[in-house]
Amino acid sequence: MKNTAIIAEPGVPFVEVTREFDAPRELIFRAFTEPELLVQWLGPRRMIMTIDRYDVRDGGSWRYTHRDGDGNEYGFHGVFHGRPSPDWMVQTFEFEGAPGHVSLDSLVLEDLGGRTLARTRSVFQSVEDRDAMVSSGMEQGMNEGYERLDELIARLAVTA
């Protein structure tokens, strides 16, 4: 069981997501940078991803949309900064539903000898921006007996 760890500490506008993969980092870098591969995995299964452009180079821009079964479409776009490499890939990220609220995202792929640790870090313009995306209480909630809450929700769902 592989865990996607999300860290969103209270009071700072950062979110970090880490995840280990059972593959060499070159492959993961390809999966992050080749549109025909990216489209196969980024986002929930129930969403259909369409990439309008994905120009992986310094100053290159990208845009994609996720569409759900009800026809709702969510657009995202941004620009790559610096020459993307497995060591360091930096891009801006903007949800078109909240124009002007841009985060600066970086991806680092750490070689663990055949396995790879993918570490993404998002820097938001403010804590409020960050909290609009992920709750400040999220980490706390998850670390402090989140199972308990899961249980509670499961029971709520049954009694609803």
Added chain:
Amino acid sequence: MPTDQLSAVFGALADPTRRAILARLIGGDLTVAEVAMPFPVSQPAISRHLKVLEGAGLISRRRRATARLSHLEAEPLRDATSWLARYQEFWDESYERLDTLLMTMQDDHRDGSPPGDREGRNEP
């Protein structure tokens, strides 16, 4: 749900006693004394917890005769958890799909490589 209400909900849920109080209220409305029964804390302490939960919209309180009953409001809790779960879910599911894709990519890679090229590398 507005962000400030979400903060209130998450703040309220961050405390294990308050989560346990919510769990108790699933069974039905309770007085403060009834809520307090299983907890090793004073009734005023429970009252403070109830006030926080009420402020977050997680419970409502009404009077019946002389008793003050606490009632679980499930809606904000559902909103909060679905909202909170979204980010985690997004990455969990994306990365599971990436696992599958990477497996296919490695198979393709192996097919085109000399036998034993990769297999030997991960042996201890």
